[in-house]
Amino acid sequence: MRMELVTIRELKSHVGKTVRIGCWLYNKRSSGKIQFLQLRDGTGFVQGVVVKSEVPEDVWEAASRLTQESSLYVTGTVREDARSQSGFELNVTAADIIQIAVDYPITPKEHGVDFLMDHRHLWLRSPRQRAVMVVRAQIIRAVQQFFDDNGFYLVDPPILTPSSCEGTTNLFHTKYFDEDAYLTQSGQLYMEAAAMALGKVYSFGPTFRAEKSKTRRHLIEFWMIEPEMAFVDHEQSLAVQEKFVSHVVQSVLTHCRRELETLGRDVSKLENVLAPFPRITYDDAIALLKERGHAIEWGEDFGAPHETEIAQQFDKPVFITHYPTAIKAFYMKPHPDRPEVVLCADLIAPEGYGEIIGGSERIDDPELMADRFREHELGDEAYKWYLDLRRYGTVPHSGFGLGLERTVAWICGLDHVRETIPFPRLLYRLYP
Template sequence: MAIFTTIEEISKYDGQEILLRGWLYNKRSSGKIHFLQIRDGSGFLQGVVVKNQVEEEVFKVCKELTQESSIEVIGIVQKDDRAKSGFELLVKDVKPLTIAEEGYPISLKEHGTDFLMDHRHLWMRTPKQNAILRIRDEINLAIRLFFHERGFILVEPPIITPSSCEGTTELFEIDYFGENAYLSQTGQLYAEAAAMAFGKVYSFGPTFRAEKSKTRKHLNEFWMVEPEMAFVDFEGNLKIQEEMIEYIVQKVLQNKQYELKVLDRDITKLESIKAPFARISYTDAVEMLKKADFEFEWGDDFGAPHETYIAEQFDKPVFITHFPTKMKAFYMQPDPNNSEVVLGADLIAPEGYGEIIGGSERIHDLDLILKKIQEENLPQELYEWYLDLRRYGSVPHSGFGLGLERTVAWICGIEHIRQTIPFARTLNRVYP
């Protein structure tokens, strides 16, 4: 009896007869041999069907198979160093489960990006897209393991909120039973509340930004992990961030070598990602840009060219710290030595991938947070619950937010963030 397994586990069965269930990704023939490219969701494998080694009906079935037909395949696993998986299958029997219709939209030729995004439900079946999303899954798991191993509690903040958490207007407004409500930009404020109950928490879920941006680094719906930690200061916050990034990258290197190979990723650039990371103040970064002939003034926000240039001066991610207070959200703690800047930092990824983390120490003083809310003309009544966190047992605390999709794009080495999420939501795309 053939042993049922998956392509991902095939190395365990060298020389043995196995059963696979999957789909025909592609095939080619040379008269007396069919070469079947089989995928089963866990990987891709070549099956070789030799005419004089199988029943006549089996060889005929293989000839009639169409792209993406679902099949059961029995064969002998053989080591093959030429294959990316390291193995191929000497096929003995093929049983069609369903024969796919002719004219599969994503034929094995060049297609435009808009066409591929219109067929995202099918595009993710291809090797590179499949590898990206499998690496996303590994990063997702690594994040959860990192925090679980360190005693953090997962909390789920609401997606529907009564106000902006960051005081911006880039919100998706909804009618909530006759009242105005918004899709959440961040779970941070709610995570802060949970941190005062549990000490160390993180939220991990979808967030929404109504930015009318078309850049390769922006989505209107994306996932963020947002830890919040009681009794952790600015320095402690940076330390946990760099430890997390090292942990994530090393987990991908450990468990997703095949997928990185499919993507032709230069893993030497990932192997060097070890804590600690360099730090540069916003003020020093401005001077660096000016010396490089960028037109940039203190108080300006960094764009992609600025972040890329700064990142190129380092071989690992780099923290940019102590941003101008006026640039950042109302809840960030001012530097006690210089109230013009905050105890906040962005972590910039190498290779032009830009900011992947933003974080800060939070204001824990009631009077100061009240002043900030008033200065930004925020409706205080909607933040009363948040102010209660300062009224009842306030402590110094810190947190940050990591964008999952930007992190996936960097680790995979792919150009556009829209490929890092199963179904992207961008300025002009809400289908499929």
């Protein structure tokens, strides 16, 4: 009877026992009469030790034939090994080859970024890229846990929309039979409608921006987490945001220490990410930037150098609040005592990773929202349903959006967002 497969992640429960795993050869080395096989199965990496004097000749020959990324079944005895990254080792007793891989293109030598991106489907197998994907999965798990535990309902907004949330200049246009349609850049407007039905809601899905940007922070297709909350004001929303981000970061620290080590991440900087977070107003941020030699005037938006400068003054993520009304979206509620600024905040990650959250209290006054529609020349027909939310039972409400890939980049300490998603869509890159 064939032995049941276990995973590398499960080896700690089988110390001293003989197990069988399905795996790929990541690398190998030999000292003549011993072969050391670096094996991976998706759940982790483990070293398999083949001793010539302890195995049949056909097992030794099979191990000798293995090439990088060859696939096989390995049978062996699990033993603890403190020197191993996994903490365990396999004394191999059998090796059944599935396929010998020939001329695997990604070798241990250095490769350029374009080459690696052309082979992204294979690059994902490397320890570093696997670690990023494991952290990403844990972040997603923590996001869902936070909202599920705090009374939010998951709602899925449409990807195809008849209009834009913030203007159509950066949207992908398509035809919806005989109508114009766009790939969504945000589910926010629809989530506001859902909040009026369910109270507290969040969406988690893909969004698209047709921006011709090549910065290390931008993707064409990315994933957004967008909560909306009825009867919640700006200050209450900030409290939710900082608790949310703290939960996500601490969850990764708890469950992904080994992956963070693989990435060389300084975890001490993440351990400090606990609510509450510091806050600075847009006014004070402008003054700070001028003091530090930046040529910027009140009313201008912040770019990456400005956000980095501000973030360097703090050891946690920092909220920049109360931006000028003129540079923010039409739906943001003006400050009751200063209509030239809105009740909003951007959350800036430390270490130069920039904005990871944008949020605000939303306009709930029907007349003011109608005025905003006229000012921004938004079509009444396309947005009639959105105005209905203010006409029928309007309430104070707030929401925010967190970009998953920027958050992954920050927590993992990556230089570029292209490594944060399995198959990135970048300017001039749609393959693979």
